[in-house]
Amino acid sequence: MSEDPSRPGEDSWEELLRSMLGPQAAEEAMSAMRAAGLDPETMATAAGLPQDRNQLAMMLQQMQQVLAAGGNDPVNWALAGDLAGQAVRQAGDPTLTAAQAAQVTQALQVADLWLDAATELGPTTGTKQAWSRSDWAQRTMPTWKRLAEPIATSVARAMESVLDEQAGELGEHPLAAGLAGGAGGMIRRLGGAVFGMQVGQAVGTLAGEAFGTSDTGLPLVEAPDTALVPANVAAFAEGLDAPEEEVRLFLAVREVAHARLFAHVPWLRAHLLGAVEAYAREISIDTGAIEEAMRSLDPNDPEALREAFSGGVFVLERSEAQEAALLRLETALALVEGWVEVVAGQAVAPHLPHAVPLREMIRRRRAAGGPAEQTFASLVGLELRPRRVREAAELWSNLGRERGQEARDSLWEHFDLMPTAEELDDPAGFVAARDAAAAGQDDVDAALASIFAGTEQPGVEAPTADEGTDEAAGPGEGEPGEGEPDDGGRPAG
Numbered sequence: 001m002s003e004d005p006s007r008p009g010e011d012s013w014e015e016l017l018r019s020m021l022g023p024q025a026a027e028e029a030m031s032a033m034r035a036a037g038l039d040p041e042t043m044a045t046a047a048g049l050p051q052d053r054n055q056l057a058m059m060l061q062q063m064q065q066v067l068a069a070g071g072n073d074p075v076n077w078a079l080a081g082d083l084a085g086q087a088v089r090q091a092g093d094p095t096l097t098a099a100q101a102a103q104v105t106q107a108l109q110v111a112d113l114w115l116d117a118a119t120e121l122g123p124t125t126g127t128k129q130a131w132s133r134s135d136w137a138q139r140t141m142p143t144w145k146r147l148a149e150p151i152a153t154s155v156a157r158a159m160e161s162v163l164d165e166q167a168g169e170l171g172e173h174p175l176a177a178g179l180a181g182g183a184g185g186m187i188r189r190l191g192g193a194v195f196g197m198q199v200g201q202a203v204g205t206l207a208g209e210a211f212g213t214s215d216t217g218l219p220l221v222e223a224p225d226t227a228l229v230p231a232n233v234a235a236f237a238e239g240l241d242a243p244e245e246e247v248r249l250f251l252a253v254r255e256v257a258h259a260r261l262f263a264h265v266p267w268l269r270a271h272l273l274g275a276v277e278a279y280a281r282e283i284s285i286d287t288g289a290i291e292e293a294m295r296s297l298d299p300n301d302p303e304a305l306r307e308a309f310s311g312g313v314f315v316l317e318r319s320e321a322q323e324a325a326l327l328r329l330e331t332a333l334a335l336v337e338g339w340v341e342v343v344a345g346q347a348v349a350p351h352l353p354h355a356v357p358l359r360e361m362i363r364r365r366r367a368a369g370g371p372a373e374q375t376f377a378s379l380v381g382l383e384l385r386p387r388r389v390r391e392a393a394e395l396w397s398n399l400g401r402e403r404g405q406e407a408r409d410s411l412w413e414h415f416d417l418m419p420t421a422e423e424l425d426d427p428a429g430f431v432a433a434r435d436a437a438a439a440g441q442d443d444v445d446a447a448l449a450s451i452f453a454g455t456e457q458p459g460v461e462a463p464t465a466d467e468g469t470d471e472a473a474g475p476g477e478g479e480p481g482e483g484e485p486d487d488g489g490r491p492a493g
Contacts, residue, residue, distance in 0.1 A: 074152035076189070076196030077145060083197055084137040087204025093133045093231070100230040103245075104130035107252035108226050111347075115256055118347035120409040124256075124263040126224035136229055137207040140220040144203055146273060147218075150280035152195040208232065211251045214258035217333045217366075218272055224263035226255050240361065242354035249351070250358045253344045261336065265412045268336070275329035282322045330387050331421045337366070338392025339412075342400065363389065388424055395419055395427035402431050 108128040116123075131139070206216065212228050213221045228251060237247040262269050318326070341359065348355045366389065400408040411417045423430050 073192050074149055074156045074195065075145070075199060076192040077141075079193055079196035080144075080200035080203070081138070081141060083200030084141070084204040084207065085134060087201055088133045088137055088207050091133070091204070091208045096130055096132050096230065101130040103248065104128075104228045104230060104252075107228065107248045108256060110249060111252040111256040114253060114347040114351060115260065115343065118405070119257070119260065119343045120406050121260040121264040121412075124224035124226070124259050126226060126259060126263070129225065129227045131227045131229050133207040133229060133231060135227075136210055137203050140213070141203060142222075143218070143220045143273070144199055147276050147280070148195065148199050150277050151283055152192070154280070154283050156192070211236070212255040212258075214255065214262070215251075217337060218276070219258070219262045219269045222269070224259050226252075226259045228252060228255060240354075240358070242352075242358060246352050246354055247358065250344075250348055250355065253347050254340055254362070257340045257344050257347070258336075261339065261412070267415055268332075268412070271415065272329065272332055272336075275325050275332065278325040279322050279329065282319050282325070327421055331424065332418075334388040334392040334424065335396075335419060337389045338394075339396050341389065341393045342396040346400075346405075391424045391427045392419075395424065395430050398428060399431055 105128050112123050207229075209232060210216060210229060211232055212226065213219070228248065230248075233248050233251055234244060236251075237244040240247060242250075341363075345355060345359055352358070396408060399411075411419070419430060423433065426433070
């Protein structure tokens with residue numbers, strides 16, 4: 001549209017409204033302002049709209065880029081992918097060389113050989129690859145999508161609630177329809193863009209730190225593939241006394257151990273990711289913080305949009321369902337990391353001189369976390385680091401020493417066999433406690449067998465007639481007869 005030089009402010013304001021609300025809603029909003037005696041030029045100036053048409057066009061283009069491509073989805077994944085790639089490029093993403101790819105492939109193959117002697121869980125059928133940082137960001141994005149969408153949906157609902165309240169306060173005013181209609185769609189797209197920016201920045205940052213597919217504690221790829229990021233391995237090795245080749249082999253063994261575990265325990269990946277999803281679905285949103293953030297949004301500064309929603313919108317109190325999900329997640333993460341630590345340590349002990357200090361360095365790195373993990377803590381409201389890894393490692397180590405690695409690894413066969421959070425409280429007594437529980441179950445089984453067989457086992461007393469067996473008591477003498485009420489007044493059947 002051509003701008004009327006006599007009223008630049010009005011045209012600028014209307015063009016901005018059109019970009020956000022659409023033509024019809026924008027026209028209704030302008031009509032309402034004129035009917036209320038509001039001067040569009042004054043409002044354009046108060047809103048900080050540039051008077052220069054070129055500057056206005058640049059600002060509108062920036063707004064459209066932020067809001068485009070996401071539709072009404074809770075997360076703008078196109079924007080997330082773009083920002084992840086941008087973050088990787090800004091930090092630096094060295095091109096993979098043929099020599100690096102060969103070194104990684106060889107390290108992962110050697111890791112498989114070493115692990116054959118340390119675990120009963122056999123090799124996987126997945127590929128062995130070297131990844132660039134960009135590869136890591138792209139290939140793990142589907143899992144981040146699964147983790148981030150539940151909380152993004154909660155935030156979107158909170159934003160819609162704020163909009164409904166604001167529209168209700170306007171009553172029959174023509175602006176109310178625009179707020180609930182076109183503006184509501186714009187705000188939803190804005191929320192999706194904000195989360196896309198958050199996820200993209202976090203994934204891009206993690207791509208500069210991660211060694212492979214599983215060192216965040218979660219299985220970030222669905223296939224049983226293994227990979228290392230040579231640039232990150234080399235950066236980690238720079239500050240250590242061990243040579244880079246030894247560091248690469250150590251990390252390769254951990255990567256392959258994770259892959260074997262998730263490949264041979266089909267319920268594990270769903271259990272871990274399901275716990276995160278259950279936690280995220282129950283997150284409560286501080287609508288006051290959302291409302292305050294929405295009031296302070298500056299369309300001239302997309303980075304400010306991301307900062308406005310960075311933390312502070314999650315209610316800190318956790319529900320009972322969240323506490324239960326968090327306990328499941330922390331226990332499972334600890335058991336996974338503890339098992340990998342023990343098995344990897346056993347596999348590398350005969351081969352790597354610096355195995356013990358490298359193991360301790362990984363522990364410290366996991367405990368300290370990093371900026372990317374802090375970003376995800378604010379994004380999904382919880383830390384993704386496992387706790388109590390030392391207790392879990394002690395438990396697995398004791399079990400392997402006392403019962404052998406076959407008995408140790410067999411616990412992964414079914415979820416019901418796994419150590420519980422309470423058993424992690426006393427890892428040294430785990431084996432004795434399980435033996436005692438098994439002995440008690442054997443006594444119960446023997447008693448039941450003697451009852452059904454009509455014989456007494458040595459040391460086991462069979463029930464007497466006075467204890468109310470069907471053979472010894474008829475109606476009126478023991479159990480109530482058919483159709484007669486029992487002590488609780490319910491018909492016996």
